[in-house]
Amino acid sequence: MKIYSNPLQETWTELSKRPQLELEFLDSSVRNVLNRVKKSGDDALRELTLQYDKVSIQELRVSEAELAEAEKSLPASLKQAITTAAANIEKFHAAQKRDVMTVETLPGVTCWRKGVAIDKVGIYIPGGSAPLFSTVLMLGVPAKLAGCKEVVLCSPPDKSGKINAAILFAAKLVGVTRIFKAGGAQAIAAMAFGTQSIPKVHKIFGPGNQYVTKAKQLVMEEGLAIDMPAGPSEVLVMADETADASFIAADLLSQAEHGEDSQVMLVLNNDSMVSAIQNEISKQLDQLPRKAIAEKSLANSRVIIINDQATALDFINEYAPEHLIINTKNADAVAAAVSNAGSVFIGNYSPEAIGDYASGTNHTLPTNGFAKAFAGVSLESFMKYITFQKLTEAGIKTLGPVVEEMAEAEQLAGHKRAVTIRLEKLK
Amino acid sequence: MKIYSNPLQETWTELSKRPQLELEFLDSSVRNVLNRVKKSGDDALRELTLQYDKVSIQELRVSEAELAEAEKSLPASLKQAITTAAANIEKFHAAQKRDVMTVETLPGVTCWRKGVAIDKVGIYIPGGSAPLFSTVLMLGVPAKLAGCKEVVLCSPPDKSGKINAAILFAAKLVGVTRIFKAGGAQAIAAMAFGTQSIPKVHKIFGPGNQYVTKAKQLVMEEGLAIDMPAGPSEVLVMADETADASFIAADLLSQAEHGEDSQVMLVLNNDSMVSAIQNEISKQLDQLPRKAIAEKSLANSRVIIINDQATALDFINEYAPEHLIINTKNADAVAAAVSNAGSVFIGNYSPEAIGDYASGTNHTLPTNGFAKAFAGVSLESFMKYITFQKLTEAGIKTLGPVVEEMAEAEQLAGHKRAVTIRLEKLK
Numbered sequence: 001m002k003i004y005s006n007p008l009q010e011t012w013t014e015l016s017k018r019p020q021l022e023l024e025f026l027d028s029s030v031r032n033v034l035n036r037v038k039k040s041g042d043d044a045l046r047e048l049t050l051q052y053d054k055v056s057i058q059e060l061r062v063s064e065a066e067l068a069e070a071e072k073s074l075p076a077s078l079k080q081a082i083t084t085a086a087a088n089i090e091k092f093h094a095a096q097k098r099d100v101m102t103v104e105t106l107p108g109v110t111c112w113r114k115g116v117a118i119d120k121v122g123i124y125i126p127g128g129s130a131p132l133f134s135t136v137l138m139l140g141v142p143a144k145l146a147g148c149k150e151v152v153l154c155s156p157p158d159k160s161g162k163i164n165a166a167i168l169f170a171a172k173l174v175g176v177t178r179i180f181k182a183g184g185a186q187a188i189a190a191m192a193f194g195t196q197s198i199p200k201v202h203k204i205f206g207p208g209n210q211y212v213t214k215a216k217q218l219v220m221e222e223g224l225a226i227d228m229p230a231g232p233s234e235v236l237v238m239a240d241e242t243a244d245a246s247f248i249a250a251d252l253l254s255q256a257e258h259g260e261d262s263q264v265m266l267v268l269n270n271d272s273m274v275s276a277i278q279n280e281i282s283k284q285l286d287q288l289p290r291k292a293i294a295e296k297s298l299a300n301s302r303v304i305i306i307n308d309q310a311t312a313l314d315f316i317n318e319y320a321p322e323h324l325i326i327n328t329k330n331a332d333a334v335a336a337a338v339s340n341a342g343s344v345f346i347g348n349y350s351p352e353a354i355g356d357y358a359s360g361t362n363h364t365l366p367t368n369g370f371a372k373a374f375a376g377v378s379l380e381s382f383m384k385y386i387t388f389q390k391l392t393e394a395g396i397k398t399l400g401p402v403v404e405e406m407a408e409a410e411q412l413a414g415h416k417r418a419v420t421i422r423l424e425k426l427k
Numbered sequence: 428m429k430i431y432s433n434p435l436q437e438t439w440t441e442l443s444k445r446p447q448l449e450l451e452f453l454d455s456s457v458r459n460v461l462n463r464v465k466k467s468g469d470d471a472l473r474e475l476t477l478q479y480d481k482v483s484i485q486e487l488r489v490s491e492a493e494l495a496e497a498e499k500s501l502p503a504s505l506k507q508a509i510t511t512a513a514a515n516i517e518k519f520h521a522a523q524k525r526d527v528m529t530v531e532t533l534p535g536v537t538c539w540r541k542g543v544a545i546d547k548v549g550i551y552i553p554g555g556s557a558p559l560f561s562t563v564l565m566l567g568v569p570a571k572l573a574g575c576k577e578v579v580l581c582s583p584p585d586k587s588g589k590i591n592a593a594i595l596f597a598a599k600l601v602g603v604t605r606i607f608k609a610g611g612a613q614a615i616a617a618m619a620f621g622t623q624s625i626p627k628v629h630k631i632f633g634p635g636n637q638y639v640t641k642a643k644q645l646v647m648e649e650g651l652a653i654d655m656p657a658g659p660s661e662v663l664v665m666a667d668e669t670a671d672a673s674f675i676a677a678d679l680l681s682q683a684e685h686g687e688d689s690q691v692m693l694v695l696n697n698d699s700m701v702s703a704i705q706n707e708i709s710k711q712l713d714q715l716p717r718k719a720i721a722e723k724s725l726a727n728s729r730v731i732i733i734n735d736q737a738t739a740l741d742f743i744n745e746y747a748p749e750h751l752i753i754n755t756k757n758a759d760a761v762a763a764a765v766s767n768a769g770s771v772f773i774g775n776y777s778p779e780a781i782g783d784y785a786s787g788t789n790h791t792l793p794t795n796g797f798a799k800a801f802a803g804v805s806l807e808s809f810m811k812y813i814t815f816q817k818l819t820e821a822g823i824k825t826l827g828p829v830v831e832e833m834a835e836a837e838q839l840a841g842h843k844r845a846v847t848i849r850l851e852k853l854k
Contacts (some may be wrong), residue, residue, distance in 0.1 A: 049569065065444035075796045077832055078832055078833070078836050079618075080832075081828075081832035081833050081836075082829075082833065084743070084826075084829045085482075085612045085829060085833060088532040088533060088536070088826075091530055091532045092530050092532055092538050095528055095530045096540070098525075101522055101523065103518055103519050103522045104785035105515040105519055105786060106465075106515060106555065109781075109786055109787070111516070111519050111662060111786055111787045111788050113523070113788075113805070116766050116767075117766075118799065118800050119767070119799065128538065130837050130838050130839055131836070131837060131838075132837065133833075133836070133837065134833060134837060140611065166836055166837075191756045202799040202800040203800045206824075217648065220647075220656075221644065221794060222796055223656060223796065224800070225797075225801060229647075229650060234595045244852070246848055247845070247848060247849060247852075250841070250844050250845040250848045251845050253841045253844070253845075253846040254839070254841040254842045254844070255825075255841075256841070257839060257840070257841035257842070258839075260625075273447055274572055281720055284841075284844065287840075287844075288841055288844075289838070289840050290839075290840065290841065294841065295504065299544045324786065327712040332817075335733070335815060338813065339543050340546075341813050342545075342813070342814075343812060343813070343814040343815070343816070344814070344815045344816070345815075345816055345817075346815060346816070346817040347818070349816055349818045349820055349822065349823045349849055350816055350817055350818045350823075351845040351846060351849065352530045352674060352845065353725055353830055353834060353842040353843070353846050354536075354816065354818060354823070354826060354827075354830055354846070355814075355816055355847040356830075356834075356842060357829070357830045357833045357834065357842075358826055358829050358830050358833065359532060359536055359538055359816040359826065360530065360532035360536070360538045360816075361538050361540075361814040361815075361816055362814065366811075368650060369604045369650065370650055370652075370756060371811065371813075372545065372546065372629040372811075373545050373629040373630045373651075373652035373811060374652060374811055375811035375812040375813070376812070376814060377851065378540070380807075381650040382801060384793075384798070384799075384801055384802035386768050386769070386770070386771060386802070387769070387770040387771070387782075387788040387789065387803060387805070388762060388770070388772075388773060389770070389771070389772055389773070389777055389781065389786040389787075389788055390772075390774055390777050391774070391776045391777045391781060391786070392776065393776055395776065396777075396781070399511075399515075399781060399785055399786065400781075401508075402508040402511045402512060402784070402785050403508075403780055403781055403783075403784045403785050405504055405505055405507075405508035406505070406508050406509065406512060406560075406561060406785065407783075409505050409508075409558075409560070410557050410559065410560065410561060410593075411557050411558075411560060411716070412557055412681070412684060412685075412717075413684070413714075413715055413716050413717065413782040414677070414681040414683070414684035414711075414715055414717065414721065415684070415710065415783060415784075416780070417677050417680070417681070417714075417715075418677040418678050418681040418778040418779070418780040419681075419780055419781070420777060421674060421677045422674060422775070422776055424776065425671070425674075
């Protein structure tokens with residue numbers, strides 16, 4: 001990790017840059033996959049699954065028997081842990097529900113707003129070495145709470161043609177309606193356009209590699225909604241002498257093990273803890289199964305020393321971290337001053353891992369500085385609000401002349417007449 | 428308007444298609460503009476303004492003197508109307524504010540969510556014949572309520588180098604912080620990248636032609652947030668014998684006058700009113716200053732007759748109209764069954780024009796069927812929610828083992844250790 005001491009504000013934009021891996025031909029290669037699925041549906045999916053996942057799949061949909069087998073195969077302790085995490089996530093997201101909000105803006109002019117579930121949503125869960133069943137909970141629980149009628153999940157099969165048992169168990173637990181064996185850009189295409197087996201959805205959620213991310217970006221151009229723009233995961237730890245060097249090292253490494261392009265940032269008030277933290281990192285790194293990944297990710301990472309706390313906060317709000325861990329003596333006050341972050345972890349006993357799995361908050365969060373304008377996934381991500389208005393005769397008599405005046409000034413005579421014709425009828 | 432009687436459900440997707448005007452070379456032409464502004468900033472803006480708006484502008488920012496002059500030049504009645512509309516919009520959007528939501532998901536595990544304003548937002552207001560000062564209210568009022576620190580507005584100058592006086596008056600009224608003379612894709616580029624004069628913002632709002640829409644789509648690929656995907660405006664009127672043919676005709680025409688690509692849909696329970704409505708349309712069309720535009724738009728429009736109300740509602744939810752006017756005897760019950768729409772106007776005295784200007788609801792709404800997954804602009808469009816969590820020692824003792832179990836199953840040993848190392852400290 002490179003150390004920067006009280007960097008000048010002019011350098012903050014540069015210091016806030018995330019590592020970028022841009023694959024050549026990504027765009028054309030993903031467009032090609034989308035077009036194949038659009039044209040040939042299930043057949044294209046089967047061909048692409050053979051090509052990329054090295055397995056021949058006849059039945060794309062996961063059967064009831066497979067779900068039952070998955071449940072049977074898991075240890076009871078893991079099923080219990082998943083059930084506890086799901087309950088916490090449900091509790092936090094259920095509290096986000098809103099009543100219909102009604103306002104009489106003028107006598108006889110009543111306006112309201114009602115949250116309605118998005119009918120059909122799709123969840124993508126990547127395959128690979130780490131089976132992200134926690135993400136199934138993070139997306140499936142709020143989808144169910146919102147009342148989405150169809151919740152489709154796609155995940156690539158392994159070489160034996162199966163989806164990881166914990167992913168299947170979690171999907172069944174949270175009420176996913178249909179699960180399909182499909183991965184990569186082709187799975188995104190299937191949910192965006194629909195195939196013979198896989199229904200078209202209106203919004204697609206979930207993480208993925210650069211092919212998946214590009215596919216989500218491209219189907220967005222065709223009017224599909226997506227959860228948010230994606231980038232590699234990241235954490236920023238802000239700490240002072242009240243922090244524990246071994247905790248900090250563990251938190252930094254838990255982020256670094258995600259992927260080679262993960263970013264780890266450490267903001268300290270002075271350099272007194274630097275060597276203790278570095279020693280702890282070396283020590284803990286050696287015991288990490290994903291050491292090779294974590295080492296590469298640490299190469300992208302930075303220690304920023306800023307003596308003044310207000311300036312440190314300005315830097316953090318400029319960086320806009322996905323995850324922000326605050327291990328300082330006045331952690332609550334610091335947290336209250338955060339304006340750009342995905343999720344904030346306060347105090348020495350709130351590691352990011354707790355929020356990744358089970359505190360109840362959502363772990364699908366804005367990366368790459370997007371926290372300046374985007375929030376993480378919430379109950380509302382699975383809903384949209386419809387507004388309503390109803391005017392009485394008295395209401396239009398009061399408000400009609402205001403609208404006539406404005407419509408005339410905007411040179412929209414038809415708008416004006418829609419009001420005038422009613423006011424005349426009421427004379 | 429073409430008439431379809433009880434169309435089969437297989438034809439609904441086709442009947443729900445909106446007119447598409449796809450310009451050739453749109454993508455490359457807009458990319459070129461974006462690159463010029465990214466590279467040359469204000470100089471590029473001045474050149475492009477000369478090229479497209481036919482006026483040479485030295486000072487891009489609108490001065491205090493120009494704002495004062497604009498205010499002086501407007502009739503008092505219009506200023507009063509704008510002020511009334513702004514007050515209604517403020518009342519409706521202020522009611523959308525939410526308190527910090529706190530949940531203790533388990534003893535010692537406290538999670539909360541806080542809404543925070545997006546620091547810097549940009550508003551684009553098109554020029555041309557109809558000066559859309561109403562859109563300034565619809566975007567500026569919630570931006571101010573949310574607490575955005577910088578609210579930038581760009582609008583193209585006319586040939587004398589001025590922005591429409593009502594736009595300037597409305598911008599000042601709602602607290603826009605800086606106003607610039609810039610239009611088209613170049614204005615979107617300026618707000619996305621920043622120039623010497625125009626600050627970079629995090630989210631861009633507002634309507635525009637296809638160049639503006641494409642520019643918003645392209646800057647989104649670079650991580651900028653935008654209000655929503657845009658398409659031509661549209662209305663669907665659902666009516667039965669309790670409706671007034673002259674009102675229906677006026678509402679359809681008020682939409683048709685927006686643009687040649689606007690779409691007007693009429694869903695009736697039987698054909699008894701068709702000729703009365705057609706007669707009214709012919710009669711009213713003749714008096715319309717924007718008759719030529721409205722005629723072309725009517726050519727894209729459809730009358731759908733569906734005898735059964737439940738089926739009619741299914742069709743409407745499939746079409747997902749931006750604006751939905753319900754003029755039926757049980758309008759309230761029908762409205763309650765709407766699941767896909769931007770904004771709904773209930774009863775014979777609630778024309779769309781009222782919501783376009785002054786009822787208090789937002790008129791920036793999802794078009795082109797996007798209402799299936801997107802909502803209109805609201806207070807939340809100018810905010811993002813940050814989640815927080817804080818665990819006590821007791822909290823991590825309870826929840827830690829759950830996270831250890833899940834992290835191990837996801838093969839993320841670093842995540843597990845971030846918990847284990849804390850639990851060991853607490854032994």
